[in-house]
Amino acid sequence: MKERVLQNGRLLPALEAALAQRYDLHPLWQERDPQAFLARHGADFRGYIASARYGADAAMIRALPNLRVISVNGVGLDAVDLAAARARGIAVGYTPDVLNDCVADTALLLLLDVARGGSAADRFVRRGDWARGGQFPLGSSVHGKRVGILGLGRIGRAIARRAQGFDMEVRYHNRRPVADVPYGYEATLHALASWADFLVIASAGGPPTRHLVAEAILDALGPQGFLVNIARGSVVDEQALLAALQQGRIAGAGLDVYEDEPAVTPGLLALDNVVLLPHIASATHETRQAMADLSLGNLDAFFATGAVQVSAL
Incomplete structure (x- = not known):
């Protein structure tokens, strides 16, 4: 039976x-x-x-x-x-393990897209703005920049290896330092965000990390900083993120996950400096x-x- x-x-x-x-x-x-x-x-x-x-x-x-x-x-x-x-x-x-590479690839996809304005540039061309003589704004180079990773587990390590391919300096924050990695450790998330040009979230979800990334962390990341989240939407206070983006307190965000999926905070949909994916980090055949x-x-x-x-x- x-x-x-x-x-x-x-x-x-x-x-x-x-x-x-x-x-x-x-x-x-x-x-x-x-x-x-x-x-x-x-x-x-x-x-x-x-x-x-x-x-x-x-x-x-x-x-x-x-x-x-x-x-x-x-x-x-x-x-x-x-x-x-x-x-x-x-x-x-x-x-x-079986999804580490695809999720890490998606983190770099979002990082590059939001920094260089790839999705926004695509919309610019499709609207006909380029054909009408418009000038798309300059993006930010990722080469040599600083990437901070929240959560240096299996996926966080895969992200770090890819970032090094762009000659990016890598630091991370965990509850405790990881013994067998060459990356710098920051004892607090606030310190990591203050140091980083790009803050990538690769931590676990659940109550211990709920809204870990809120107003104070976003302000530490600063007006030239970018946030990327391929972990769990609950880690980010989405209303605080929206306010930081609208007020120019951070430069942009790349998101694959949200607090109330499949709903997305409406204000995010109106912003050109946000790349929004429908939770597809592991979505390859x-x-x-x-x-x-x-x-x-x-x-x-x-x-x-x-x-x-x-x-x-």
Whole structure:
């Protein structure tokens, strides 16, 4: 008999097909009343899979009394109640490393775009402003500039390596220094922002980092500084960011993530010095397939051996 697995939210079609072949898969997102369904059938499921966006909060974990394994199709764990899972002895698998390169590539894409005005220049040409004799404003060179990275984990290190390809000086801020890297360490985020020309957020999300980047940090970054966020929207106080951009207290921002996705603070949409992406940092065929393979592998490994391939606990 196939193990019953609950799917929360859509996943890559190839992953959904593979899951349906191996397991008795139920798509919760198709239920008209998910809460009523869980009340009736929550005890039927030993496996659970979802994207990092949906995760598995305490209420979901309580609704699945026989749950044994959670597979998160993503690297962000702020939507997963790890303490609740640990207390119940539930294994939690996720997909780190396989998306590092694409997310780091996106950080550099945003950094270059907002500094040089790439997206704004594209709009300038399409509006016909160039053909009418308009002069697009000068951008900022990134060569030799200073990039500060908030969160020097796997993705932060990949960003640092790419920045060095542009001869950028790299410093970082973590809760504590990292022993095996050549980059300078700043003991506070404020000090890092004061030093940097570009502040790139690559930290975890969740309550500990909520609004870590707010007015004081943006003011430290200054009117020539740029903010790039490929981590979690919750790390940035979006209203404070909007005010800083509108008032010229920072030079620009490149964002792939937002506080209330898919909603974006309306004022950001009107600014030419902001590059807005729809949370696509890991959205390549190659990376999403690798994530799918590992998500499936975590479930398969647990039901075969009692342990996931890559554990978040």
